[in-house]
Amino acid sequence: MTTPPEDVDALFDAPAPPSPVIAPLIARGIPLLGARAADGRREQRVKVSWPARVQLSNGKVVELRVRDLSEGGVGLLTDVHIPPNTVLNFAMGVPGLHEATTITPVSGTIKTTYVVVQGRDLVCGGMWVTLPSDSRELLDMWIRRLRK
Numbered sequence: 414m415t416t417p418p419e420d421v422d423a424l425f426d427a428p429a430p431p432s433p434v435i436a437p438l439i440a441r442g443i444p445l446l447g448a449r450a451a452d453g454r455r456e457q458r459v460k461v462s463w464p465a466r467v468q469l470s471n472g473k474v475v476e477l478r479v480r481d482l483s484e485g486g487v488g489l490l491t492d493v494h495i496p497p498n499t500v501l502n503f504a505m506g507v508p509g510l511h512e513a514t515t516i517t518p519v520s521g522t523i524k525t526t527y528v529v530v531q532g533r534d535l536v537c538g539g540m541w542v543t544l545p546s547d548s549r550e551l552l553d554m555w556i557r558r559l560r561k
Contacts, residue, residue: 458483459559465505467495467523477537479505482556486523486540495537500524503539510554519548 458481465479465487477491487505489495503523509515523539530536544552 457556457560458488459556461555461559463505463507465489465503467504468502469496470499470501480536482552482559484553484556486526486538489537489539491535491537494535495525495528497525497528497537500542501539507548507551507555510551510558517551519544519551521545521548 461479461482463479464476466474466476467489468474475491475493475495477489477493477495479487480490481488487503495501500522501524502520504518504520506516507519509517521544522542524542526538526540528535528537
């Protein structure tokens with residue numbers, strides 16, 4: 414029996430554990446406690462399709478795609494198993510807000526939270542561990558734009 418993708422996503426709607434990312438969000442006045450997105454998560458996700466890569470602990474670089482984005486992290490599509498509960502170097506190409514052909518590289522570290530099979534793809538979730546403030550501002554602008 415096959416589980417539909419939306420049911421697989423629902424399996425992982427448990428609140429994420431606190432992360433070092435929360436303090437800056439609170440400082441900027443973003444509500445966290447008790448706030449939930451429509452799907453039950455703490456933060457609303459926005460759909461994107463951006464190129465990305467992670468560096469595994471053995472040094473191997475894996476190409477993947479960012480499928481969704483929130484203040485707390487990213488949802489990723491990959492063909493390669495990404496180990497859960499692992500802190501990895503992460504980079505993605507973020508299109509310009511006003512000029513889609515302009516790409517800004519954004520890099521930091523993520524902690525993988527889960528990996529599941531969804532059809533032919535592996536879907537991986539990652540929470541921000543480190544993200545430079547200028548990159549955070551760019552991603553926040555994209556999130557606000559896509560929520561409209």
